[in-house]
Amino acid sequence: MVVHMGMVTQGIVLKKLRVPDVWYKPYQNHYIQHLCTSRPEKTCWEGSSREIMLKKLEIAIKGHQVDEAWKSYNNFKSIYGYPNQSLMSKLITEFSYSSDPNWLRRACSLILLTIRDKTGFIRPDLLSNLTLSLARAQMPALASKILRVMLEKENIPPLNIFELVILHMVKTEIGASLASNILAQIVECFGRLSVKHSTGAKIIKPNTMVFNLVLDACVRFGSSYKGQQLVEMMSQLQIIADAHTVIIIAQIHEMNGQRDELKKFKDHIVEAPVPLVRHYRQFYDSLLSLHFKFDDIDSVSGLIREMYNCHESRPIQGERREPQKPCFVPIGSDNLRTGLRLPILPDLLPKDPVLQVEGKQEFVMLKEGILVLTNKALSKLIIRYKRCRRIGELSKLLRSIQEELARVEENSLCSNVVDALIHLGWLETAHDILEDLESAGTPLGTGSYTSLLLAYHRRKMLREAEALLKQTRRAGLDITMPDELVVQNFHAGFDGKSTMNSVASVDKSDLAVSLIRELREEENMDSLVVNEFNSSIYFFMKAKMIEDALKTYRKMQEVKIKPTVSTFFNLVCGYSSMEMYRAITILWGDIKINIKKEKLVANRDLYEELLFNFLRGGYFGRVMEVIGHMEEHGISFCFHAFPVK
Numbered sequence: 001m002v003v004h005m006g007m008v009t010q011g012i013v014l015k016k017l018r019v020p021d022v023w024y025k026p027y028q029n030h031y032i033q034h035l036c037t038s039r040p041e042k043t044c045w046e047g048s049s050r051e052i053m054l055k056k057l058e059i060a061i062k063g064h065q066v067d068e069a070w071k072s073y074n075n076f077k078s079i080y081g082y083p084n085q086s087l088m089s090k091l092i093t094e095f096s097y098s099s100d101p102n103w104l105r106r107a108c109s110l111i112l113l114t115i116r117d118k119t120g121f122i123r124p125d126l127l128s129n130l131t132l133s134l135a136r137a138q139m140p141a142l143a144s145k146i147l148r149v150m151l152e153k154e155n156i157p158p159l160n161i162f163e164l165v166i167l168h169m170v171k172t173e174i175g176a177s178l179a180s181n182i183l184a185q186i187v188e189c190f191g192r193l194s195v196k197h198s199t200g201a202k203i204i205k206p207n208t209m210v211f212n213l214v215l216d217a218c219v220r221f222g223s224s225y226k227g228q229q230l231v232e233m234m235s236q237l238q239i240i241a242d243a244h245t246v247i248i249i250a251q252i253h254e255m256n257g258q259r260d261e262l263k264k265f266k267d268h269i270v271e272a273p274v275p276l277v278r279h280y281r282q283f284y285d286s287l288l289s290l291h292f293k294f295d296d297i298d299s300v301s302g303l304i305r306e307m308y309n310c311h312e313s314r315p316i317q318g319e320r321r322e323p324q325k326p327c328f329v330p331i332g333s334d335n336l337r338t339g340l341r342l343p344i345l346p347d348l349l350p351k352d353p354v355l356q357v358e359g360k361q362e363f364v365m366l367k368e369g370i371l372v373l374t375n376k377a378l379s380k381l382i383i384r385y386k387r388c389r390r391i392g393e394l395s396k397l398l399r400s401i402q403e404e405l406a407r408v409e410e411n412s413l414c415s416n417v418v419d420a421l422i423h424l425g426w427l428e429t430a431h432d433i434l435e436d437l438e439s440a441g442t443p444l445g446t447g448s449y450t451s452l453l454l455a456y457h458r459r460k461m462l463r464e465a466e467a468l469l470k471q472t473r474r475a476g477l478d479i480t481m482p483d484e485l486v487v488q489n490f491h492a493g494f495d496g497k498s499t500m501n502s503v504a505s506v507d508k509s510d511l512a513v514s515l516i517r518e519l520r521e522e523e524n525m526d527s528l529v530v531n532e533f534n535s536s537i538y539f540f541m542k543a544k545m546i547e548d549a550l551k552t553y554r555k556m557q558e559v560k561i562k563p564t565v566s567t568f569f570n571l572v573c574g575y576s577s578m579e580m581y582r583a584i585t586i587l588w589g590d591i592k593i594n595i596k597k598e599k600l601v602a603n604r605d606l607y608e609e610l611l612f613n614f615l616r617g618g619y620f621g622r623v624m625e626v627i628g629h630m631e632e633h634g635i636s637f638c639f640h641a642f643p644v645k
Contacts (some may be wrong), residue, residue: 050080057083061090066103069094082118089126096130101137108134108142115149124150128157135168140175147182151189154200163209167354170217174636177604179214180226187233208242212355215248224255225569225605235331235340242348243272247282247357254286256566257531258538259294262287264329265344270306272346277310279349281366282359288377289363295528297384301397304381307364307371308404324348332542339542372405375514382417383518386429395436402442418448420512422455431468443475530556534566541574549574563594565603572609581617584610588622595629602633611637 053076060069073091076083083091095107107130114122127150134143143165150156157165169175186204193201211234218227231249234241241249246265253262266287269280284307291299326343363377373381385394398414405411414437421430430452437443449472456465472478533556540549553571556563568591575583588610594600607630614622630637 050076053079054083054087057091058087061087061094064094066094066098070106082114082121085121088114088121089123092122092126093129096126096133098133099137101139104130104134104137104139105142108146111146112149124153124155124157128161131157131165132161132168135165135175138168138172138175140169140172140178143169144178144182148185151182151185151204154189154193154198154204156186156204156206159207159210162206163213163354166210166213170213173221176214176217176221177223177226177608177637180218180223180230181608183210183214183230184233187237190237205237206239208239208245209350209354211239212242212244212248212357215245215252216355216357219248219251219255222255223605224252225565225603226608227252228256228258229573231342232331232340235342238343240326240348241342241344242350243276243279243346244350244355244357246344246346247279247359250283250286251359254289257290257293257534259287259290259531260535260539261331262290268327268329268344268346270310274310276347276349277371278366278369281361281364281371282357284371285359285362285364292363292380292384293528293531295384297381297388297390300381300384301393304373304397305400308401310371332538370405373401375511376518378417378511379514379518382421382515383522386426391429391432392436395433395440398433399437399440399442414442415444415448416509416511418444419451420509420515422448422451423509423512424515425455425459427452427455427459427461427464431464434468435471438471438475443477446472446477449477529559530561530564530567533561534564534570537567537574538570541570541577544574544578546574546578546580562599563590565601565606568600569603569606569609572606572613576609576613579617581613581619584613584617585619585622588625592625592629602629602635604630604635607635608637 053072057069057072057076060066060072069091073083082088092107092110095103095110098104098107111122111127111130127146131143131146131150134140134146147156147165156162166179169179183206186206190201190205193204211230215227215230218224218230227248231252234245246269250262250265253259265283269283272280284303288300288303291297291303324345324347326345328341328343331340331342361374363374363380364371365374366372381397382394385391398417402411402413405413414433418430418433421427421433430448434444434448434452449468453465453468456462456468533552536552537549540546540552549571553563553567556567568587571587572584575581575587591600591606591610595602607626610626611623614620614626627637
């Protein structure tokens with residue numbers, strides 16, 4: 001209680017002096033009356049104290065003294081509660097611009113606490129700015145937390161900021177995983193709002209760039225199955241795929257062994273103009289890789305012919321007068337009426353893209369502006385044709401490739417192939433190719449014939465050598481071998497060692513080295529068969545033909561073909577689409593057995609898909625099992641990252 005110290009003092013003095021009560025009483029009555037009737041000064045004192053504390057907080061914020069600002073905020077809040085909205089926004093903004101992770105964490109906690117206590121107190125732009133700061137500081141878990149808070153309010157940062165947030169998040173594996181989960185939640189939220197015909201659906205709809213950034217991260221970090229799901233989400237939202245998207249999708253399908261899905265894009269890619277041939281090198285690389293994986297030599301040769309002829313059949317960029325309309329590629333099902341369709345613009349290539357898609361050059365490379373085969377692709381081609389004894393077709397293909405290359409530069413492809421075959425000791429194959437080229441009117445030079453003739457003599461294959469000499473004479477080639485060299489080769493003796501080292505007269509070319517390497521690494525038949533099984537399971541699950549998919553899975557077990565991550569992922573996704581969560585718990589048993597026996601490699605995408613479905617199905621015991629497996633195999637996770645329907 002506030003009192004007038006002057007009157008109190010006066011009263012005390014009078015009492016000490018023993019002044020009569022009669023004289024003192026009027027003063028006392030007047031004082032009591034004053035206390036009862038005058039306005040208390042309590043509010044005035046507290047008001048000034050509040051203003052002083054607010055002023056102190058404001059000065060600390062303006063001076064960028066974050067420590068002092070934090071102390072002033074806590075002092076004020078302990079007495080009066082939250083400051084006004086304007087000052088609170090300034091405080092959060094100051095913390096958000098800090099480069100210190102501790103202050104960014106504090107800003108995040110402050111926002112979450114304020115949102116809990118005072119709904120509508122925090123502006124969306126503050127959330128957007130903090131999310132960007134957290135992403136830049138490589139704190140993706142907290143960035144995704146704030147994004148989910150915004151999404152709960154059916155909002156996300158403006159697209160220009162959201163693109164930057166995703167760009168920074170996908171720099172790390174855990175950030176890419178969180179970004180893909182956020183994107184999945186946005187798609188889910190968009191679906192709910194679209195059903196309600198809400199205007200908010202347009203606000204949260206992501207664009208092509210956002211999808212490209214996350215899809216590219218899926219490729220870089222090996223999350224190809226999650227990438228596959230994002231492609232399906234693009235088709236659900238009707239996000240138009242540009243040239244970058246197509247390249248990334250090609251790599252995802254290659255990683256997942258989904259040749260049939262990638263083949264659907266080919267007809268649209270071959271119509272792309274000449275300037276984009278350079279860009280689509282990766283597409284041909286991925287599709288050629290899948291043809292080899294499926295041991296489809298006819299498709300390999302067909303694609304190679306298209307690749308070398310593409311400059312003649314493609315339109316020039318300037319020939320297009322009308323804006324190109326999107327074409328649609330079926331996803332999962334060829335039935336365009338019932339299946340998903342992805343709109344694509346294969347000619348659309350951003351001029352200044354944030355994303356630079358860099359693929360591998362495993363089978364196709366760019367040389368002098370045209371697409372050519374690498375030594376690895378050429379080696380696989382030779383090995384596959386030789387295995388099925390179709391050397392005549394190989395000769396025709398090599399001749400057509402050399403003719404196309406001759407238009408650009410002088411080329412010796414056929415000679416290189418023959419010399420590499422001689423080095424490996426495949427003399428009969430080399431001889432067959434020489435005969436085929438001669439019959440077609442395009443004989444090779446004397447160098448290849450001389451190398452083969454020397455090889456025959458070193459191996460004492462006199463009959464074959466004599467036949468080759470007659471052949472060269474018919475072709476009008478003048479090949480003479482010094483007598484001493486012939487005698488030397490006759491008496492050198494053949495030691496019977498590996499044919500790969502038997503011909504010293506032919507230098508070991510890059511192609512020969514590649515052939516030797518591919519022979520050692522050639523895929524076994526099990527890997528070829530499992531691709532066929534997985535493709536069937538994927539098709540049946542997308543068509544919701546569960547029984548057929550299970551029959552295929554059981555057939556794999558009967559013939560002792562080891563299921564892969566793709567096998568189980570397709571089965572889990574199929575069950576999930578029909579909300580058959582109990583069936584997934586049974587499948588989880590098979591997955592655990594295969595991982596324990598080291599027949600299956602632990603995979604983040606598969607674990608997270610299992611987590612999503614067990615959470616949705618209410619199997620929380622299974623959730624803890626999966627988390628335990630993830631920790632056991634060193635796979636990090638953020639539990640709050642998993643969206644539950």
